[in-house]
Amino acid sequence: MKYVYALLFLILLSSCGNNLSRSEAEDLINKHNKFTVLGQKPRTNSQAKYNGTQQGYWQKNGTITQKGKTYFYNKNYNNITLKRPGKAVVTTIDGIADAGNNSKTKEVQFSWEYANIDEVVKRFIIKGGTGKAFLRKFDDGWRVNNISFSYKNESFPLTAANKANIKNDIEIEKQRQIEEQKRREAALAKRKAEEEKRNLLIAASKKVNKTLGTFNGIHGFTGRKLKEKITLTDVHIYRNLPGTENNLNIWLGAITQRPTAHRFNQTAMGWNGFAIKVNNKNIKFKEQNEATRFYNMLNTAIDNWNKKYPELKKI
CATH class of the missing domain: 1.10.287 (Helix Hairpins)
Structure with a gap:
């Protein structure tokens, strides 16, 4: 009979060794890394987007304002990163049970809340939620094996001052x-x-005040049509040959770089000429003297125009 009592005592002793108290479970969950980081990026409540914008802490797109930077680093859809992190704490252990048939593994259900939170931050975050942890018994005691959380759509009560x-x-x-x-x-x-x-x-x-000169320019492949005049005014270069590449109407304010002069050869027809390049347009002359006269007067006209309209000058 004494052997039966001894066996029952050993069974009872073994059973007591696998007990997990609520206070011990609470302490282990509170110290778990996954639980402690909850307070760094708390979950926002359902009115946070509107209220934070209305109160001037972030813009409609979620960008933190200068005012909001006192309390927040950034905000995304569900969470907000705090300048002064709070923490999550277990408020109650709601139940402890064996996980399956193994007395050395416990399922712990608990409730939790954010703590050490600024009053301003409390306006925009939920109060807390519930969680579930699985703890396993080792030779040196209980350890948290796995932990998960859920959130309640419940905000902090606000004080009259807040x-x-x-x-x-x-x-x-x-x-x-x-x-x-x-x-x-x-x-x-x-x-x-x-x-x-x-x-x-x-x-x-663009209003013409005076004509500065007319010049014999070349148009046509042969170089023989010399009677078409190029007109230089105090505001533009003009030649009316509509429908051809030799038509000219260049406003001095549209000239983006200094005109350049160069010689060219029309080898197919056996004649030479001179060109003044204005922007990307070559204005051609048969005689060098005529090209030089046009070049000099054009540069003078550009300088005078720039002095008169410095707000519009490009060169």
């Missing part, structure tokens, strides 16, 4: 948006006025 601060933040943000709108409208009006002034200036810079 509610008053929210009201104040909303009013400050409204005034900031009003001032920002005024600045945008003023900047737009300024751009429109500058654009209108520039358009008037461009129109004036």
